[in-house]
Amino acid sequence: MNIDFRLANVLLDEGDHSASNPDLYWHRTQVPLRSAEGTCALGATSMGVRYDFATYFNALSTIKWRRYTVVDNVWLHLRAKGDFTLTLVGITENQPFIRVDVGANTDFSLALEDVDELGEPGRTRLLTRSFSSDVLSDVDVEFPSIADDLVAFELVCGSEVQIAEAYYYTKVDESLVRPVELAVATTTFRKEDYILPNVELLRHQVGECDEPIADHFTLHVIDNGRTLDAEGLTGGCVRVHPNPNVGGSGGFARGMIEAMEQTPRATHVVLLDDDVEMSAESFKRTYNLLSLVKDAYRSAFVSGAMLSLEQQNLFHEDIGQVTGDGFYAPAKRAHRLDSLKGVVGVETENLPFAEKRERYAGWWFCCVPVENIERHGLPLPLFVRGDDTEYAARCHAKIMTMNGISVWHMTFGSKFRASVDRYQVLRNSLIGQATTGVYADHDFAKVVRVLFGYDLKTFYYEGCELTIRAVRDFLRGPEYLKRVDGAALMKENSQKNEKLVRIEDMDPSILEDVEVSREELGDIQRRNLAERAFDYLTLNGHRLPDPLLTDEIGVIPFTGYYPNYIRNRTRLLVVSADLHEGVYREMDRSRSEALEREFESVLAELRREHDRVYAEWAASAAELTSVAFWKDYLRRMAAPEA
Template sequence: MTSMKFANILLETNPRSVAYPALYCRSDHPVIFNEAQGEWEMYGAGTFDFSTYFNSLSVKKLKQFTKAKSFTLHLELKGAACEVQQTMGDAFAHDPIEVEGVRQELPASSQWQSVDMPLTITDDMVIVGFIIKTEGSVDIRNSYYELEIDGDLNDVELVLSTTTFKKEAFIERNIGLVKEQIVESADPIAEHFHMYVMDNGRTLDAEKLTSDRITVIPNDNVGGAGGFTRGMITAMEQDPKATNILLMDDDVAVSPESIKRTYNLLRILKEEHREDMISGAMLNYEIGEDQWEDIGNMTPQGTFAGCKPGMRLTLFEDLIYNEMFTPTKWQRDNMYAAWWYCCIPISVIEKNGLPLPVFVRCDDAEYGIRCKTGFITMNSLCVWHMSFFERYNAAVERYQTTRNTMIAQATCGMAPDADFMKELHNNIRLELKKFGYANAELCLDAFEDFLKGPEFIKKPGQSEKSFMAANRNKEQLVDFETLQAQADKDPELAGFRIEDVDRQLIDGDKPRSMPERLEDLITDNNQRYVKKDGSGYAVIPLQGWLYPAGAIRGKHKLIVLDWYNRKGYIRTKDVKRYEAIKKRYARDLKYYKANIERLRKEYTAARAELTSIAYWKHYLKMD
């Protein structure tokens, strides 16, 4: 049996830990950091519950996926008298349950006292944790869960690869955290780790930021797909060769402890799980206790979706649900791990090839579905990421997503039963009803680029050109001051004042009768069959998937607002433009029906080349 420290008891000082302390410790008194001593003080007599997202132990999954056989809690405490009690949660638990017979009492002491408490683990336990009940202030330091492993530890060389494009504040902070808390730490990971930063924007000071085990590489703007692929190739060719690569977005906040636990998890995986991907969760950057997704799937409708419902990770019952969730058969067959935090074995890359050259969007989904590995998720493995509402970009959602899902399905067989043509039809029609003609045209641009076949995306630089063109062709939002000036010049928008807009107006809609619903369905908001200019205006949100049907019906103008970024755009109903788009769409569909079988064969034949090291090295100018 081999002993190893698996997870530190984590307490942090950052905006999320201050705003959402119950991710770390639930208590009826403060937990205060003494910076001079590097210690934490549980302040005052009270109960401090560490059965939390970061400080509970996922014993059910550890028993399932790893060689762990027994579990011990190590604590170092000093101060008032206190009692340490093991807790657990089973499938039915709403609150931590104290485990009978597993507790230790400590007398008051001004000296540090160590607690090494073997934990009782039964088959029905999902997570375990502990509570400290104090009679006064108690300090805590150097505390962790220790595991006994059946056999030797796995040899692991971990690469962290992140791709950045002009996100200096995020990436420089993350480089600093990694350097201080991983590379310069005394933990075993420090000697078996390297971080590569692919700087697609070439805006970082590579010489200044590069140091021992951290390398910043200036790169062409080849998107996330190109940056992460370069990270994969570099990881395979480094000495010693990496065993696993952790892909992580640039615009995230991360706790280095999550990376340490990922490394430790890799060291103890059972042989049959060593080629599983580890999928870290996306927590909401703005609402730090909320989990958006930790494993995704391509739906039958052809959309990206999390497998799990949203979780609030300060709720104990959600910690249990997060660990117990079982995907449906559809989800298992069409499952992927998003690359905001995804750890992939190098052997899986060698077997399945590299990603497709699609620049951004769908690269991670296609790759996860293609590789058909198992997926491991676990409480505490996560990043905080900006929500999709706050960074909506029509060039991504209407051009990139439309084109890339079709390419991925045709080339690598991604989600063969997902209906991307139906999704295209729905998106075009939704944009037309909302007078989003430029966005509908982006959908058709994407569709037509797919119809050009694999030779189109194969050319180095083409993906960047296409994305830049989509950004030029999308609606060009203006700041609120400019928007107001535009509205002031338009008699139809008389009375509009941006300062009068609030969330209630943005989120609101109006009810429709059944005849009104039928009319909207048949006429696309009076642009087909029954053609009316409409009158007045409505204020609606930017996000393309939203459909405030009652608010927009019968209107001539729509003021579209990006509420989060304080920008907007004025749309005007244009029946002639609507008709031109419909005519173009009909022409494209005719070509699609006549050529789709040929195109599928061409894309399938191109797969080996597009996912090869030789192709990518040429594409990335590495040869």
Template sequence: MQIQRMELPQGGESAREKLYIRCLKGAYQIADQSIQIGENTLIRFDTYFNACPIEKWLLYTTIPDLSFHARMRGSGILRLYGVSGLPDGGCEKKLLSARRIESDDEQNVELELWNKTEGTQMRGVFYAEIETGEDGQCVISECTYDTSAAPLREISLTVAICTYRREKYLERNLKLIKEQLWENRTSVLCHKIRVVVADNGRTLGEERCEPWLKICPNKNAGGAAGFARGMLETMREGHATHVLLMDDDVEVKPSALEKTYTLLSLLKEEHTDRMVGGAMLRSDYTFVQQESGGSYQNGKIRSLHRGLDLREAENIWCNEKDERADYNAWWYCCIPISVIREKGFPLPVFLHCDDVEYGLRSGREPIRMNGICVWHDAFEQKRPSVNEYYDVRNALIVNGLYVTGYSSRQAFAMVIRRTLVNLFRYRYRDIRLVTRAVEDYLRGPQWLMDVDAEQLHGELMRAGYRYSETFCGKLPDRAHTQLADILAGRSNSSNIDKKKLLSLNGWFLPARRGKPVPVMAGESPHCYYRKKKVWIYDPDTQLGFYTGKEVRQLFILLGEWLRLGFRLKKEYAAVQSAYRSAFPEMTSMEFWNQYLREKGE
């Protein structure tokens, strides 16, 4: 049984070629899924897509052995290595097997890497390398890692995609699934995959439904409702064992779904209730990982293995190190149907924190593995105003459910932090949205279940800032420093220099007058220090809005703090208890069936 096959870069992937293959000397060419290796060349596959994470396969599955297969011709040496990390941060590298190839005819090469009878517990990852001499050339194709194990269970996989008027991205992914998986006779998912699309924009129609595809016009109640609809439809059909939640605008490799399917079929019994999570790689710097699972620590979200440059060999085995993850984001998250039956459906929170809450509810760490990933736009430079509302309201709900002893005092401290950061960034409308988030949270769970989520979202969008204006001057070129900041882990977060914090980031000091200064939406509050006027913009669209320092807003904020602090102290405990009591109803199939009905149905 094949558990992994060689991946090669396709057209347009030059920036991320080192995610597939690493050339230490010499030259090579890729043609027809083969690698033509020139004279005096050394290439390695210790890469994100082609290193085999043996430690994870042995931890989660029942494979009794592992071998490497390839088709080769020409002259060269094939070597197989194992590499694992050491406590001091270094790595241990071991030669596992080697074979010299001298043949003008193509031959099948098989090298045994590990066998359970040997009693050796393998760690880290395996990878292959090929080296040619001064007069040698070589062609290699169809490299695979194989095991003699047979699948333990039959897997039926349904991909549930939530979309809202993103036809271009959706069509791309539907075409990929159809042509490279459903219709591909060489794929393990040939006629073994189904797609359910929750069409929140109601623009696709139902006439396109095919044997592998079902399009469901859906109430626009956010991503949570779209994924809940995908779960509902999957369970109604009754044949799927797993539902894979996936965003509509991601770029995904067919191999990610194939590896997920193979992994699920081989899982040990004690791991069959685990989700399988896909990492997010950035779509701007396509070799940089944004997140591989996340942790939730006392109400704060932390992205794991963030900012790793996956072109670097040492980061490949570092990325396989287990670091406790509480959830995996729903840009790619495969959930067993048995878990949905036991744990229920998402909370009706529209967007943000629905995936965090569900991961905490499941209580099991998601399985993550190199090569199971998507590419997606990074979020830090977007900062739409509406997110402030959902981030605060939903965090209050989740913290009250899962953070032991979470009190009104802690809730108020969170609100102060969020409003201060918005004050530092001159985003006064966002402060009002934070206030509304607290007020709506205090309305309780019945209000959340009854509110017209689509109408509410429209009101919130109108209340926030719109990136709609252009800038007259010249925008700064941040490309050369932005990547360095990402790789160094310098975050555009709310961290403020202590000296600047003493002056409330310049609010107690006179502002420097001058023309409006352009600031990217996700930049640190440092960039606003003592600025009189700014133009906040999205670097992708280069549209933004003008704002600036208004001293009266500080006094308005102080009044809001007094009011919200009083309300939280008075009402928080009772509301928190109400959410806990209503939780079983809010996450039930009966609730979601009723919630997703349109008016008049």
């Protein structure tokens, strides 16, 4: 028997997000949308005001629904009143997209002005009808074709039009609808400003909504900081679990265990960061997608896109990759989502090298089928960073993405901390490779050398020390990882993080004759072969006599590699992306020489002990990813003075 199955809601009023970024929801002429007694009013001060819903949140990605699911027809439902003309449209990619080369020294915190222009998508009017009603009435129209990449609709108002409800749906045989029990596991550590609004949003807009997901949704809040009112917050679809501070990997492992042990047992677990802003619709679309998924995608992950919290119309990542030279990067280019070109680009961009490089879904929003957990185990106890990349690689995960399944999250270029990006990332990459066999073709020792050299040449000696420690702790083997207090280690390592200060608060003598230009800092750093050889052989002047160096201060961004701005300098001003903060560094030859010797020593040990250490890690894989290990580990970490 055929039933009507909702695919995606049309979002008319999303509070601050739609007010500040309306082009993510609709394009209009003249008059804005406004709420009116549970409806949204499309105002028209004159005939012919047009609203276009071919946007990131309100177009339907038929290319994805056809690829992933059994959907073969799409309808639009409106509950509306007023006089209007409805046009259904199909949208296709017109021009191929050019991939941006992501090299070892690329800064991935792209600004909007860095995003290349794309060709205009093709747009076809599929059907046009006029409607008029003085009372709220149901309008249901089938799209004549869903062969385009996306479909959407336009309304031209002949009067004020009120819309009480709008959504896309399909007619499908009831037997093809899969049972889904969706659990969300969010790990938090003293971020009440984010987590409390998110809990209430999910409680009311998902757990208490009038859609099927409401009866099949559980939110597990893993409170690593033990600062939430667990008893007061628990209720309805929400369950709060006080937890020792075992980082993201420990919190998500606990969430996976709770999801598998809840009643009814979860079929899928969404792993969700605590420091995000989001729409309830992301979870509804995920549930609907999973309900209709084809057998070929039954065990696939769903990866929610990271939209920039700093620039909320900028797409940053929905699938990541480990590049050929061992660095982590978005697999797609950046896109502006306030234009149709960007929306189509995100949905249609192909990944031609996907079979050659490891792909992953970040745990800011990643839905994992429980059958994968049963088959491949729980995360490694890595505390933070690398747990999500290793896990997707271990599961050989297919990854599904969809417009509107997303969160707003601070992009990583704004969050650089050496304790994380030099110690945790490097150590955990080596551990993942050795333990579960992921990234088999990647040479992380080369990555270690590149980053150490970059920090040395930019006088970030504390970063060099953390890189050395990352390799030394990997060499200590799995017994060390089982015992170490990850929170205490992070606290200790964080002492080596640089403390940026506001530019106006810095010593005036440092800033004298220094010019900080956003345009100049955005220049591409091209070098010829002689310049590359010179930079390598001299370590940016560390090996040159003083007369060949200059005390003129070089200015570089906090992330990325800018060799032309540091060459032969003995002093550097390192500035944040917004140019409001910075840190001052000076060359220290004796410290550099000592670090070089120590670094070469630890790399020699890594080469010498490689086979033995890798064998020890591999032998521990089954234990470190088991439910029994994690329950014991969480118990030990929760013990007094653990």
